[in-house]
Amino acid sequence: MGTRQYKALLGILALVLLIVSGFLQQDLNRQRFDPVTGNGIPAQIENAPPVLAFTTVALGSFRGLIANALWIRAMQLQDEGKFFEMVQLSDWITKLEPQFAQVWVHLAWNMEYNISVRFSAPADRWRWVQRGIELLRDQGIRYNPHEALIYRELAWAFQNKMGYYLDDAHQYYKSAWFLEMNTVMGPGATNLSLLVNPPDDEFRQRAAVLRSRYKMDPAIMQEIESKYARLEWRLPEPHALYWGYVGLRESKPDPRNKTTLINLRRVIYQSLQALTFRGRVMSFTRDGRLQAVPILDLIPVVNETYLQMVQEEETGGRFSIEQAYRSFLREAVYQLYINNRRAESEKWYEVYKTRFPEFLEGAKSLEEFAFLRIRDALDNQNGERIRVILYGLIRTGLSEEALDREEDARNYLAIARSIYDAYLGRFGATARVPLPPWEEMMREALCETLNPESGVYPEYAARIMTRRGIKSLAEVCPQLVVPTDISKAATNKVQGFLPVAPPK
8 A cells, every 4th residue: 555545544534533423422411411419611701711711612522531530549549648748730621611619618628638738827828718718619619610519618617617626726717717808898897788788989890809819709698697697798708608508509409419509508507506606706806716605696506507407308317307406405594604694594494394304314494404515525535615615604704793793703703713724724835725815815805895886885894894993995905995907906816817908
């Protein structure tokens, strides 16, 4: 066979293969279309970046074969602990198969949980946590707007990685996020109406930044507040609640999504529960740790949310919701008790006894039940709960002092000090959540009690100040009477953190 004939034969063969691949392409596209979710081939994505548009057109459905091979290799790298290499491979896969939700989730998880902890400096860890959040929020949802799994993972990053305290740098994350949201939202962080209906160009620009940079709609934020309660949007938990709420609304019905949808609902009631017991920012410590106190008025709202979740649950997840509900009621009873809200504590204790009589743990009275919770917090080295307990007991002692009940006041303060000493004695410097110095805790609780907006009545505040020889609030609580920029003050305390520039 001559050279010309050979080349002609190759040309004919190439033409045949091209025609066959065209038929295969159409068949593959039909097979890849999901009639339940409505997801099809990535070619349907609008406004895709050039590299994604190129791979979609150039490789067609055969890019799936490449993505599968890369995914297998990425899983091998994960098993070997080579997370940085896996990040690069996963990035390639998201460009080849942007609607492969599992890759977005794995990539973000490795950034937030595996790569971040390889750094010792909190600022370095925070950068990787931010990258994981931005990946899901800015890209994953963009290409998968109805994928419940991505919403759930994004909400979990706020609730668990930032909001909880398993990461040694969790206090840094909370403070850094507070500053970022405070800078971006300004007074709108505590008054959403300024962002929903901006009164001037400043707030119009802030609202625009919130929508474009953070992909959040102030109207939806206000909708959430109208359904549940007013929230402190500078904390992580309201953002977990936001993405769980949006995820439930945007996710299409899919029998395969039942577990993920359950988890989205859990994010909502778990976030509300967290806000109940640490939902209002009180101050920053000298080393930049954010201090929050309970919003116990949220208890009825959270209770109704739990009851609704139990009623709506159609799978085996009802048992776990009941367990969480029991834990919430137990916490609510003793938080109300130590915060000197005895009538409400008695009310919810009766609810607990009626619904969960087999879990009274031998307690024969409200007092016994409440102190069992304190012992449990000590046994489990739960520094977050201990700190809230201590602030509650100290404030209750101060309230008793204002009512001239000196013996009760001494008893509450003595109990608080004994719990404080017991925690330090058992865990000390090894505690995952260290306690501030006792004098600092006393001062913060005193300032919260004397606060004209949220503390005791003015005449009671005057009694406390007289008993303690305080001539003016400025002596112990300058932040209550001297206008300060909390962003600037906290920035100086958070090591290495640079807040985002204010919206222009």
